[in-house]
Amino acid sequence: xxxxxxxxxxxxxxxxxxxxxDAAVRLFRARGYDATTVEEIAAxxxxxxRTFFRYFDGKEEVAxxxxxxxxxxxxxxxxxxxxxERPLPALRAAYExxxxxxxxxxxxxxRFLTAHFLTGQTPALLAGRLRRQADTERLLAAEIxxxxxxxxxxxxxxxxxxxxxxxxxxxxxxxxxxxxLDQPEKLAASVVHALDLATAGLTRHWGEPWA
Amino acid sequence: xxxxxxxxxxxxxxxxxxxxxDAAVRLFRARGYDATTVEEIAAxxxxxxRTFFRYFDGKEEVAxxxxxxxxxxxxxxxxxxxxxERPLPALRAAYExxxxxxxxxxxxxxRFLTAHFLTGQTPALLAGRLRRQADTERLLAAEIxxxxxxxxxxxxxxxxxxxxxxxxxxxxxxxxxxxxLDQPEKLAASVVHALDLATAGLTRHWGEPWA
DNA sequence: AGCTAGTTTGTCATCGACTGACAAAAGACA
DNA sequence: TGTCTTTTGTCAGTCGATGACAAACTAGCT
Numbered sequence: 001x002x003x004x005x006x007x008x009x010x011x012x013x014x015x016x017x018x019x020x021x022d023a024a025v026r027l028f029r030a031r032g033y034d035a036t037t038v039e040e041i042a043a044x045x046x047x048x049x050r051t052f053f054r055y056f057d058g059k060e061e062v063a064x065x066x067x068x069x070x071x072x073x074x075x076x077x078x079x080x081x082x083x084x085e086r087p088l089p090a091l092r093a094a095y096e097x098x099x100x101x102x103x104x105x106x107x108x109x110x111r112f113l114t115a116h117f118l119t120g121q122t123p124a125l126l127a128g129r130l131r132r133q134a135d136t137e138r139l140l141a142a143e144i145x146x147x148x149x150x151x152x153x154x155x156x157x158x159x160x161x162x163x164x165x166x167x168x169x170x171x172x173x174x175x176x177x178x179x180x181l182d183q184p185e186k187l188a189a190s191v192v193h194a195l196d197l198a199t200a201g202l203t204r205h206w207g208e209p210w211a
Numbered sequence: 212x213x214x215x216x217x218x219x220x221x222x223x224x225x226x227x228x229x230x231x232x233d234a235a236v237r238l239f240r241a242r243g244y245d246a247t248t249v250e251e252i253a254a255x256x257x258x259x260x261r262t263f264f265r266y267f268d269g270k271e272e273v274a275x276x277x278x279x280x281x282x283x284x285x286x287x288x289x290x291x292x293x294x295x296e297r298p299l300p301a302l303r304a305a306y307e308x309x310x311x312x313x314x315x316x317x318x319x320x321x322r323f324l325t326a327h328f329l330t331g332q333t334p335a336l337l338a339g340r341l342r343r344q345a346d347t348e349r350l351l352a353a354e355i356x357x358x359x360x361x362x363x364x365x366x367x368x369x370x371x372x373x374x375x376x377x378x379x380x381x382x383x384x385x386x387x388x389x390x391x392l393d394q395p396e397k398l399a400a401s402v403v404h405a406l407d408l409a410t411a412g413l414t415r416h417w418g419e420p421w422a
Numbered sequence: 423a424g425c426t427a428g429t430t431t432g433t434c435a436t437c438g439a440c441t442g443a444c445a446a447a448a449g450a451c452a
Numbered sequence: 453t454g455t456c457t458t459t460t461g462t463c464a465g466t467c468g469a470t471g472a473c474a475a476a477c478t479a480g481c482t
Contacts, residue, residue: 009429009478037467048432053469123342130345131338155405158381163409166373170366194366197417198374205411220449220458248438259461264440 017055019045024062025114033063033122060128066115067129069108071136073098078143087144087157087210088202091164092195099188116176137161148210156210160202167191167198228266230256235273236325244274244333271339277326278340280319282347284309289354298355298368298421299413302375303406310399327387348372359421367421371413378402378409 023044027036038059042049056062077094085093102109119126137158145157171194175187202210234255238247249270253260267273288305296304313320330337348369356368382405386398413421 007479012478013430038469039467049468050433050470051431054431057469059468126345127338127342130341131334134337134341153385155381155385156408158384159378159405159408162377162381163374166377167370170369170373173369174364174366194370197367197370200413200416202411206408218450223449224459249440250438260439261441261462262460265460268440270439 016045016047016051020047020052020055021062021065021111024059025066025111025118028063028118029114033059033118033125060125063115063118063125064128064132066108066111067132070098070102070112071132073101074136075139075143078140083147087148087160088164088199090147091140091144091160092192095164095168095191095195096188099191103185103187113176133165137165156206160210163198163202164195167194170194227256227258227262231258231263231266232273232276232322235270236277236322236329239274239329240325244270244329244336271336274326274329274336275339275343277319277322278343281309281313281323282343284312285347286350286354289351294358298359298371299375299410301358302351302355302371303403306375306379306402306406307399310402314396314398324387344376348376367417371421374409374413375406378405381405 020041024036024041027041027044038052039049041059041062042052052062056065074094077097078090080097081090081093102112119129141157141161144160145152145154148157150157168191171191172187174194175190178186178190231252235247235252238252238255249263250260252270252273253263263273267276285305288308289301291308292301292304313323330340352368352372355371356363356365359368361368379402382402383398385405386401389397389401
């Protein structure tokens with residue numbers, strides 16, 4: 001997926017980064033987000049608090065790191081779809097690919113679900129997550145606009161992405177409420193169902209090259 | 212719309228609240244959100260910083276106060292729709308009523324557009340706004356579920372609200388980008404257009420009592 | 423190995439958001 | 453007027469976040 005830097009410095013940085021995420025997520029889950037200080041996270045990795053802020057823009061970012069991971073999967077997955085594919089199928093395929101990847105790696109899934117759990121507990125984290133999602137949505141909309149050759153004034157790329165994300169959110173949410181930890185495959189099914197409902201009729205009503 | 216308290220204390224509190232919002236919004240627009248301190252806002256109203264935090268949970272809340280105002284309009288408008296009306300028309304009508312109300316009052320509109328401008332400039336504010344919207348969406352979904360008599364496990368109320376809000380966001384955004392300050396009525400038109408695109412075919416595909 | 427240049431980290435100082443505790447001021451009411 | 457309740461101000465303190473500078477470290481070269 002990515003080139004190996006192999007430089008001693010690089011590897012050390014990556015290890016510190018991962019260690020900070022792990023320690024933070026673990027502490028957040030144990031004591032709660034607000035009750036955990038940056039100082040404690042840094043201490044757990046034996047690093048100065050100042051260094052923590054050199055790896056992350058803030059306490060929030062480290063808690064949302066798992067979502068950054070997933071969004072990167074999603075953007076990459078869309079970029080990998082064949083150029084001829086229409087937007088809606090491409091988006092759905094990208095989403096399903098990412099979900100499969102997520103459910104396949106226990107480590108990634110655990111981090112993601114913990115982060116999701118935290119956003120459900122801490123309003124400030126939910127806020128940050130939604131804003132991050134908005135950024136990703138803009139990225140995806142731009143990619144779709146590029147594929148379709150539409151101008152910046154066409155609302156349909158943004159609208160389509162918003163619909164898909166809205167549906168995915170709802171599907172994901174209900175999927176989680178019915179216990180995903182046991183059967184990760186049900187998560188994807190729940191999302192797909194919501195997508196079906198949300199995009200029903202788009203093909204018929206938005207015209208041929210669309211949806 | 213609301214009972215008159217008339218108590219001297221109550222009136223004083225309301226005046227302080229409004230003065231804080233006005234001062235805050237004015238300062239935020241002039242110097243930027245991050246560059247404005249709570250101390251400055253409090254000083255502008257001749258109140259101690261401690262008192263500021265008794266009126267608002269934080270600096271963020273005072274900046275988002277105009278959205279709270281609008282969301283309240285929206286929730287009230289939906290509650291006022293006839294019980295027999297189906298969800299989608301009811302939601303759309305509620306949204307249009309609120310937009311009309313918004314565009315009709317210059318003071319409310321100014322505060323709202325300034326707040327919207329600020330969220331476009333400050334990531335932290337955008338985050339808070341999105342979270343707030345999520346709360347409102349849950350409120351509206353619950354109200355729709357109540358109207359339709361569906362259980363908590365039906366995704367359609369949530370999904371419908373998400374679709375409408377997603378469309379409204381996109382419509383609002385593009386409407387703003389094409390200059391709303393001149394013609395507030397174009398704002399509503401832009402939103403309606405996005406709503407049409409997003410919900411095209413829902414009636415046909417979701418079945419009779421729905422959409 | 424030893425030297426040098428560039429990078430990463432720690433220390434220190436500081437700011438601003440936010441909170442608890444308690445005292446002072448002001449409205450409410452007999 | 454005197455008392456009771458609510459609101460406000462003062463004070464002290466915690467925590468998140470950032471700039472500045474020095475110390476430790478790595479890379480690459482001799």
